Amino acid sequence: MSTHPSPTRGPLRRRAVTAMAALLAMLAVLLAPGTAHASPAVQYTNPLAAQRADPHIFRHTDGYYYFTATVPQYDRIVLRRATTLQGLATAPETVIWRKHTSGEMGAHIWAPEIHFINGKWYVYFAAGRADDVWRIRMYVLENSSADPLSGTWTERGRITTPWDTFSLDATTFVANGVRYLLWAQQEPNISTNSNLYIARMGANPWTITGATTRLTVPTLAWETRGYKVAEGPAVLQRNGRLFLTYSASATDANYCLGMLTASASADPLQASSWTKSANPVFATSAATGQYGPGHNSFTVSEDGQSDIMVYHDRNYRDISGDPLNDPNRRTRLQKVYWTANGTPDFGIPVPDGATPARLMSYDQPGYAVRHWDYRARLEANVSPLADSQFRLVAGLSGSGTVSLESTNFPGYFLRHRDYAAWVQKGDGTSLFNADASFARRAGLSGTGTVSLEAVNFPGYFLRHRAGQVWLEQNDGTGAFRDSASFILE
Structure with a gap:
């Protein structure tokens, strides 16, 4: 069957x-x-949160999961925490920052991610200008409080990259003791909406240093439906390899995940270290009623033994108007399985309700x-x-x-x-x-x-x-x- x-x-x-x-x-x-x-089996109930796109969940050493995501009004950054993943569904939500009323960071507040680096909290996010909403760039907030739901969030400004162009979806990871920044950007003279890039982090978590490497350009059919997109990178490190998932195509039912793979011992700044999947590794499933899964992050189960993929999708295919104006992307969870050769198998977006x-x-x-x-x-x-x-x-x-x-x-x-x-x-x-x-x-x-x-x-x-x-x-x-x-x- x-x-x-x-x-x-x-x-x-x-x-x-x-x-x-x-x-x-x-x-x-x-x-x-x-x-x-x-x-072992882990069970959650989907969706975890309604009208929350581009979800990012970070498990901290204090025993809490911290959850942030894009809100449909694109006007603020929210944060909630709970001691269990399912508890995030009902945890109170705090607004930790709001858009500016003019100038930079004044529109399209997108895809926040929360990280704990060198004893401080950082939120990476993308934003447009109040007077030019599509002038999307990447920004960073910092909080030195032990509890990121309190304390003061300080604006550390824009992440400077080699080009002053459309850029978004910054994330960070450490491999072999080196911290890297990954992001999506529109590069001059390449006719795509966004490609993926990597660079080493510099003296602080909002500065890159050294060479910037273009990792992939959307060229395959499943990467270019509606728009030519590679965005939303996320890294999972297991079995001596780096697995970098990313989102491709338009943000409707065509949205899907691709994956780049590199050896953990290879130099991640070398594009030749990475191999692209020939097909999507996670895509729409009409059978389960899940459409346009994408913009994922990874966390771990409460017992620390299972990798959990966090992502958004919709439970219907047809959208009226611009998908960006449709508020109904939902945050979802499901367990990552592993094949005999040590690569992740994400399966299909599972039905709503209890995970299998x-x-x-x-x-x-x-x-x-x-x-x-x-x-x-x-x-x-x-x-x-x-x-x-x-x-x-x-x-x-x-x-x-x-x-x-x-x-x-x-x-x-x-x-x-x-x-x-x-x-x-x-x-x-x-x-x-x-x-x-x-x-x-x-x-x-x-x-x-x-x-x-x-x-x-x-x-x-x-x-x-x-x-x-x-x-x-x-x-x-x-x-x-x-x-x-x-x-x-």
Whole structure:
């Protein structure tokens, strides 16, 4: 069922597996049961915040998450904090700065980011002039208070770059002890709206020094729909590499994320150190009702074990007038997964509501329950990722039960039929509802695992056997317990 929402559409059988991936899968089988998986399940409810675009969340050592974003009036910078990511949804919001009434920083207050550098707080943002709203440049605020919701925010002025042209979306990161600034700018004599640039930071967090490097220019079809755009850079450092995501195309349903990748040991100031993804790594999903995902940042889960992508999108495709005048971009969260070769897999923008998880095998580490041609099976290195993501929702058959809804085919649920497990569209009948409802039990094998017992067949559990998922009666053996136990990831 990887590519069809109804039986009338033929499945696209994409089964290419590299020799390395196959070897990794074989090694995974040899690992002992219960081997730690990439990271435990985390669950949030989307959207996190209505009418908040270009979101940036920073987790500080004081135990708080700090959240800022673009407001639709483009007239101020807001900040909220909470000890959990979900808590940001209801945390009070403080206005920490307002636009000027004239001159610089007088219009189009865009894309603030908050960072803690050398014991002080800094907010990077873009702004136009009150008398020339499209003269967008980058600016910095500073606050020396321990609590950025109090104290005084001092304007440190404009970030000076090699050209006095349209520039925005400044962000900063440290690699190998060196702090860098990344940003988007329109370079003279290049017919694009914005390209990505990098430079070292100088004596303070609002000054760059040395050579400026152009990292990428939007030239591919998915980067140039509506406008030729590369903007909103964000950096994720893992597995000996730097992953730089950026937003491309117009800010409507065409908006999407691309990615540049470099070795952590390479010089990030050399454009040749970076490789661009041939296709978007995150894009609109009509199936889940999420349009124009982009301008992301990264943070970590409360337990510090999962990378979380923060981004905005809309829940409708068609926009009246200029997308910049549409206020309904929403801040959203979802977990970042990692492939066998150590690269991030962002999947698709998940449906609104509870974020999904994956059912990972306890006794075959690295193997996940996935759907394929409607049949539930166990497989390593699942692609597309969403085939192995399920929302754990209130059971269709009533309270005290749980149902597993497909992420990329909302309305389709994991159910048993003739003792086999399938992913099929809910038809509302009592039979389907019962077949798709399970009692969530403590795992039959191992702490930290779960087992799913059929509501209408007590004593029967979902388990994997011969590469597929079945509903079978617990025979009490260790082999059954292991194969009926799953780790939520």
